[in-house]
Amino acid sequence: MHDGSASGSTVGGAAARAAGQPTPALRTPAQPLTRLVRFGDALWRPALLLGIVFAGWWALSETGAVPHYLVPTPAQVWQTMVDKRAFLWLNTYVTLYETVIGFVLAVLLGLVTAVLIAYSRTMERALYPIVLFAQVIPKIAIAPLLIVWFGFGLAPKIILAVLIAFFPVVISGVAGLRSTDPELVDLSRTMGASPWQTFRKIRFPNALPHLMAGVKVAVTLAVVGAVVGEFVGANEGLGYVLLLANGNLDSALLFADLFLMSLIGIVLFAIVEVTEAVLIPWHASRRSGTPLTTS
Amino acid sequence: MTVSSTAAPAVDLTGLTVRFQSKRTQTVAVDDVTMRVAPGEFVTIVGPSGCGKSTLLKIVAGLVAPTSGTVSLMGRPVTGAQKEIGYVFQRAALLDWRGVRKNILLQAEIRGMDRRQAARRADELIGLTGLTGFEDALPHELSGGMQQRVALCRALLHQPSVLLMDEPFGALDALTREQLNAELNRIWRETGTTILLVTHSIAEAVFLGTRVEVMSPRPGRIVRTIDVDLPAERDYAKVMSDQRFDRFATEIRGLLGAGANH
Numbered sequence A: 001m002h003d004g005s006a007s008g009s010t011v012g013g014a015a016a017r018a019a020g021q022p023t024p025a026l027r028t029p030a031q032p033l034t035r036l037v038r039f040g041d042a043l044w045r046p047a048l049l050l051g052i053v054f055a056g057w058w059a060l061s062e063t064g065a066v067p068h069y070l071v072p073t074p075a076q077v078w079q080t081m082v083d084k085r086a087f088l089w090l091n092t093y094v095t096l097y098e099t100v101i102g103f104v105l106a107v108l109l110g111l112v113t114a115v116l117i118a119y120s121r122t123m124e125r126a127l128y129p130i131v132l133f134a135q136v137i138p139k140i141a142i143a144p145l146l147i148v149w150f151g152f153g154l155a156p157k158i159i160l161a162v163l164i165a166f167f168p169v170v171i172s173g174v175a176g177l178r179s180t181d182p183e184l185v186d187l188s189r190t191m192g193a194s195p196w197q198t199f200r201k202i203r204f205p206n207a208l209p210h211l212m213a214g215v216k217v218a219v220t221l222a223v224v225g226a227v228v229g230e231f232v233g234a235n236e237g238l239g240y241v242l243l244l245a246n247g248n249l250d251s252a253l254l255f256a257d258l259f260l261m262s263l264i265g266i267v268l269f270a271i272v273e274v275t276e277a278v279l280i281p282w283h284a285s286r287r288s289g290t291p292l293t294t295s
Numbered sequence B: 001m002t003v004s005s006t007a008a009p010a011v012d013l014t015g016l017t018v019r020f021q022s023k024r025t026q027t028v029a030v031d032d033v034t035m036r037v038a039p040g041e042f043v044t045i046v047g048p049s050g051c052g053k054s055t056l057l058k059i060v061a062g063l064v065a066p067t068s069g070t071v072s073l074m075g076r077p078v079t080g081a082q083k084e085i086g087y088v089f090q091r092a093a094l095l096d097w098r099g100v101r102k103n104i105l106l107q108a109e110i111r112g113m114d115r116r117q118a119a120r121r122a123d124e125l126i127g128l129t130g131l132t133g134f135e136d137a138l139p140h141e142l143s144g145g146m147q148q149r150v151a152l153c154r155a156l157l158h159q160p161s162v163l164l165m166d167e168p169f170g171a172l173d174a175l176t177r178e179q180l181n182a183e184l185n186r187i188w189r190e191t192g193t194t195i196l197l198v199t200h201s202i203a204e205a206v207f208l209g210t211r212v213e214v215m216s217p218r219p220g221r222i223v224r225t226i227d228v229d230l231p232a233e234r235d236y237a238k239v240m241s242d243q244r245f246d247r248f249a250t251e252i253r254g255l256l257g258a259g260a261n262h
Ligand SMILES: Nc1ncnc2c1ncn2[C@@H]1O[C@H](COP(=O)(O)OP(=O)(O)O)[C@@H](O)[C@H]1O
Pocket: B020, B021, B022, B027, B028, B029, B047, B048, B049, B050, B051, B052, B053, B054, B055, B056, B218
């Protein structure tokens, strides 16, 4: 990892220190223009691929190679979205609502569980089997039961979203909390730190990068949970619309619905990414940063 | 700092033995160690890997309880984690998300020290260790030597009566290490802190210590105590060319056998 310029700065750094005069840190945040270039650089490849897929779809459906009741044209899908915008918005809102509530609850519950497991052997023995059981049981199989128990309302969908999104939060949270440098914990004890201080100032921030990885998985899974709940029993939401469209062989509505589901997932994922960048800037900068000195 | 002969020792270890019990095996990490460190002394402990040096420091800090024997710090028996000490480890153990100054001030935050006073003291230490200009730099932006300087500042912030250092420069390159050794000698003279430093480098032990305790391979016991009668102020070039240095180093090397490095 040592290139010419890096070894050059080693010499410079050593010379500066020998003179008892370290060079001040030059902290150059990325310039707006370079950031834009970087963003564009990251975007063009997926955009190109998406364009190719879209063109293929367009060609396939417009030429009539595949009947429209199987694959609608992009224009038909767009028309459906415009015509049924109120209906679609209402159902998108329902699914979004279930997803967000489920996701937030999953993160809170997952975090508490992770803390209990990471801090107590007894809790670990008691909770891990339950957590694992909740994970391996097929959610689609318990969905009807939840409908029977909690009715046709939002509750069973939210519960399913929690159940499905909770596991990655627990696993990543435990891994993060366990990754604390034991010497830092020793150090905090010699400072007379209370367990709460150690948690808040050392263990929790240290766990954040791990935790956020799990949270990102969780947010995409929460959408799945909500939609599965709607499949099994609902009279609103994108999952319900999907069944409706399927029953009517309305492929344009079906495609519009799929598009909106994906949109929810992507937008929520992006929000989590931004939150991550705000919460743990040191982690993001480490990924792209270059050291000031190398010795 | 003047040391009166009647003052209680800063660190007092008597007949210390530590055994670690795991499922099948029993490890004797420290075997019948007796050691006294007077206030203001700089004692270095040198010994092969795994001989119980880290364990010894943890006992002084009250982080590990001895199987038998007594420990006291500043005249008081050690029963739990001690707050009167500063601790520096081989890895700097800094908080990745905090800049240099904030890493140093962790000590003040947890202890609930006066904010303004602590900030002033932190700046003083930053100056003393040549970190000026890097106050806001994050750990990953610093070299290993600079990270260790930050750890040293953090350990000194609350003016501890005893500074414990566990192979603090073991992960650094030879040049940086020599430089930090010279700085540590200066800081010790300027602050008068009692220092207990563990190392497996013979040169470092002799260069820094007013006294060197040589430990045997596991089970670790003290095989010899060497008083280093060199002046308190030590200059690398002068010490290295001093005949007494050679004599001490040769003696220690003989005691440690081939297992230790330079
Ligand atoms: N918590 C522990 N449990 C069991 N064995 C330990 C523990 N800490 C240290 N040991 C053992 O005690 C011996 C001394 O360890 P240590 O004090 O770290 O040696 P050193 O610092 O001199 O390399 C080693 O054999 C180590 O494996």
